[in-house]
Amino acid sequence: MKKLLAVTLIISSLLIIASSSFADESPKLRSIDQLKNERLAAQRGTVGQFIAEDMLGDNKGRLLTTYEKYVDAIAALRQGKVRAVVMDEMPAKRFLNDVEGLAIMDKALSEENYAIGFRKGNKELVEAVNKALAEIKADGTLNAIFEKYYGTFLAGDSSTIKPEDIDFNKGAKGGKLVVGTEAGFAPYELRVGSGYIGIDVEMCAAIAKKLDRELVIENMNFDALPMAVSTNKVDMICAGITVTDERKENMDFSENYVVGAKQVAVVRADDYEK
Amino acid sequence: MNDMIIEVKDLHKTFIRKDTGTELKVLQGISTGIRKGEKIAVIGPSGSGKSTFLRCLNRMEEPTSGVITFNGEDITSPKCDINLVRRKMCMVFQHFHLFPHLTVRKNLTLAPVDLKLMTQDEADARAHELLSRVGLADKIDEWPDRLSGGQKQRVAIARALAMNPDVLLFDEPTSALDPEMIGEVLDVMKELADSGMTMYLVTHEMGFAHQVADRILFIDKGIISEEGTPDEVFDHPKQPRTIEFLSKVLRR
Amino acid sequence: MTMKSNLSHQKGAGRGDILLGLVGLFLLYLLYDSGFFTAEAWADFNRRFYQNFVKDSRYMMLVDGLKATVFMTSGATVIGVIVGLILSVIRVAYKGGVPIPILNKFAEAYISVLRGTPAMVQLLIWNFTIFASARDLNTQYIAILAFGLNSGAYVAEIFRGGIESIDPGQMEAARSLGLSYGSSMRHVILPQALRNVVPMLFNEFIALLKETSIAGYIGIDDLTRAGQNIQALTLEHSQPLVMVAIIYLIIVLFLTHLVRKLENWLSRGKRG
Numbered sequence A: 001m002k003k004l005l006a007v008t009l010i011i012s013s014l015l016i017i018a019s020s021s022f023a024d025e026s027p028k029l030r031s032i033d034q035l036k037n038e039r040l041a042a043q044r045g046t047v048g049q050f051i052a053e054d055m056l057g058d059n060k061g062r063l064l065t066t067y068e069k070y071v072d073a074i075a076a077l078r079q080g081k082v083r084a085v086v087m088d089e090m091p092a093k094r095f096l097n098d099v100e101g102l103a104i105m106d107k108a109l110s111e112e113n114y115a116i117g118f119r120k121g122n123k124e125l126v127e128a129v130n131k132a133l134a135e136i137k138a139d140g141t142l143n144a145i146f147e148k149y150y151g152t153f154l155a156g157d158s159s160t161i162k163p164e165d166i167d168f169n170k171g172a173k174g175g176k177l178v179v180g181t182e183a184g185f186a187p188y189e190l191r192v193g194s195g196y197i198g199i200d201v202e203m204c205a206a207i208a209k210k211l212d213r214e215l216v217i218e219n220m221n222f223d224a225l226p227m228a229v230s231t232n233k234v235d236m237i238c239a240g241i242t243v244t245d246e247r248k249e250n251m252d253f254s255e256n257y258v259v260g261a262k263q264v265a266v267v268r269a270d271d272y273e274k
Numbered sequence B: 001m002n003d004m005i006i007e008v009k010d011l012h013k014t015f016i017r018k019d020t021g022t023e024l025k026v027l028q029g030i031s032t033g034i035r036k037g038e039k040i041a042v043i044g045p046s047g048s049g050k051s052t053f054l055r056c057l058n059r060m061e062e063p064t065s066g067v068i069t070f071n072g073e074d075i076t077s078p079k080c081d082i083n084l085v086r087r088k089m090c091m092v093f094q095h096f097h098l099f100p101h102l103t104v105r106k107n108l109t110l111a112p113v114d115l116k117l118m119t120q121d122e123a124d125a126r127a128h129e130l131l132s133r134v135g136l137a138d139k140i141d142e143w144p145d146r147l148s149g150g151q152k153q154r155v156a157i158a159r160a161l162a163m164n165p166d167v168l169l170f171d172e173p174t175s176a177l178d179p180e181m182i183g184e185v186l187d188v189m190k191e192l193a194d195s196g197m198t199m200y201l202v203t204h205e206m207g208f209a210h211q212v213a214d215r216i217l218f219i220d221k222g223i224i225s226e227e228g229t230p231d232e233v234f235d236h237p238k239q240p241r242t243i244e245f246l247s248k249v250l251r252r
Numbered sequence C: 001m002t003m004k005s006n007l008s009h010q011k012g013a014g015r016g017d018i019l020l021g022l023v024g025l026f027l028l029y030l031l032y033d034s035g036f037f038t039a040e041a042w043a044d045f046n047r048r049f050y051q052n053f054v055k056d057s058r059y060m061m062l063v064d065g066l067k068a069t070v071f072m073t074s075g076a077t078v079i080g081v082i083v084g085l086i087l088s089v090i091r092v093a094y095k096g097g098v099p100i101p102i103l104n105k106f107a108e109a110y111i112s113v114l115r116g117t118p119a120m121v122q123l124l125i126w127n128f129t130i131f132a133s134a135r136d137l138n139t140q141y142i143a144i145l146a147f148g149l150n151s152g153a154y155v156a157e158i159f160r161g162g163i164e165s166i167d168p169g170q171m172e173a174a175r176s177l178g179l180s181y182g183s184s185m186r187h188v189i190l191p192q193a194l195r196n197v198v199p200m201l202f203n204e205f206i207a208l209l210k211e212t213s214i215a216g217y218i219g220i221d222d223l224t225r226a227g228q229n230i231q232a233l234t235l236e237h238s239q240p241l242v243m244v245a246i247i248y249l250i251i252v253l254f255l256t257h258l259v260r261k262l263e264n265w266l267s268r269g270k271r272g
Ligand SMILES: Nc1ncnc2c1ncn2[C@@H]1O[C@H](COP(=O)(O)OP(=O)(O)OP(=O)(O)O)[C@@H](O)[C@H]1O
Pocket: B015, B016, B024, B026, B044, B045, B046, B047, B048, B049, B050, B051, B052, B053
């Protein structure tokens, strides 16, 4: 009885803490440039972090907070702990769909390309994957995947996509193709029940099929992915990874499969005046 | 010399304190022995080395030098398996050291069964017999903590007897007992002595030593300074140290 | 147990209950004040609850995560106890005169290295360095190994304390009956030491249970990670984590209850 009471107390206090938010008195945001002196958040290890660091310059130590998960960064934004979250446009749009009171600032912060990452020097696999990639681009498979996800996710309902419908090419003769990802980045990759869905997942499934290999997904934290691929823990990493010069020094990339993906600033709607 | 069970030649034991490195010469040349069926009481002032002497006999303490033979075998040699010797030379301690996590029955049967000397059934039967002998048959399934001091020591004696030893070593078996419990333990030991058990007994119970022992060893400063029958040592001591010691303990 | 201590025990608990009740009332007031009890808030709470846990059987993600957490914790516990036992016996035996200086040095080094580095770093090293090429090995086994070997270092110290707290006379009595050092350890010293350290061991395993929450780093969907996966799915921040916290708490409270029972059972035969 006493324990039950104690548990109830703890839960209710957690709820109180969760529901309290910080009042913010400063004038509303109008332009991207204003963010240079504001507290920002990003997911650890993502390009969003690097862009925010560039924007903040010397103040990044004081003003930038990085989180393990996007959900945490958005929660920090909603609670007023930060003024904006720097992230990829597609996941940002999904947040806007599902979470009330958010807005995306008009101007994009940058544009970049996504590619699959490999251990430095793994030429053989890079070439094989590039060939498969070219084929699924040419025959329309990749486009169909994009359309399927843009349609459903941005319409706000993804429950029509079932992980069990994705063909992982089980028991393929060519062995396993282990792909590292961070499955909290819809619509690119998402854990659903005990399976995975997402653009990257379906694209990798299509590539695996071309290579006659069985797709195996390893779900890790985003900042652990480079380590996983460089130590051969996984064959390649595919997690909406932006190609940057710095990353190119430490790993090899496939051809781009997304061109012109935007990095945007997500802010609170009531804190933003167009 | 053939019925000698234990023979000790020029036994020395020196303790070295780890922190200061100073030496403490506790035993300084002891030569003696015990015959089959003999009962020897070891007396002497506190700190004179009585316990150390006893503990060297079963190599609970490693002798610094000297030779100890048991049934003709040199047990100080590295070739000797001391565990085999200890089965036949059991010790009864001042503080009983019963195993508190085991019932009285298990206290008695643990060693014989683990050493594969008996099956559990045989050991159980033997335990019952020995406990009857020390008057505690009804306590066979009791936990040690529920026994009185006197009862504990009687169980400890039974535990030693369960090994069917050739010699029993007693180190002040009654010193930790309340006065009213000493009698029951001495009765058991008297009965043992009468049954022909070979016994070394370190004790401060001079009356009991006088009554039971065949021979008395008076140890002082690490040597046997006087030795003889109870009558010789107790009634006609020759050494001034013995006289002084006896006058002190007997006056009490 | 005497009458007196019984009474005072009850009195103490009564005071605690009142205090707990007062704090509870205060918190309820705060909840009321924050608008938690309005109809909309409840509806919203229920909608989010449905989304997070009910829809598409999402609670199964938590169930699967819990399975992984329990599996890793139990596996690591077994390894931890075995390793801890071996290490502590090595150290105690060496101290007691058994000539095993190399083993002893190894045990000392093992304990200081594994206790001197964060479990998280060890986990990463096991997964990404030592077992880097063992890709067909289930990652959970790597985690069990990493957590188990880490826990072994702590358990070793717990056991050592337990063994050293046993009266040396116990060892002497066992040896004086002709039992070998190993038999004496096994039948006389360790059972008593174990009884003494049960509460500390359980605390160690409760800590271990919570420590496995870093397993997500090497790609294991444990309970914590399952909560994060639901977060990513529903974009809801608080409910999945609070639910995860509640599940951990219930397990820990249950284990604490269990250890009390066990302690009572172990102390049978002791005067009381
Ligand atoms: N393990 C040990 N390390 C160092 N010194 C020891 C050790 N054991 C005994 N001694 C010392 O050796 C001396 C003799 O001790 P011992 O126990 O043999 O005396 P004793 O004659 O049995 O005395 P008592 O009648 O008080 O039991 C004492 O000074 C004691 O402090």
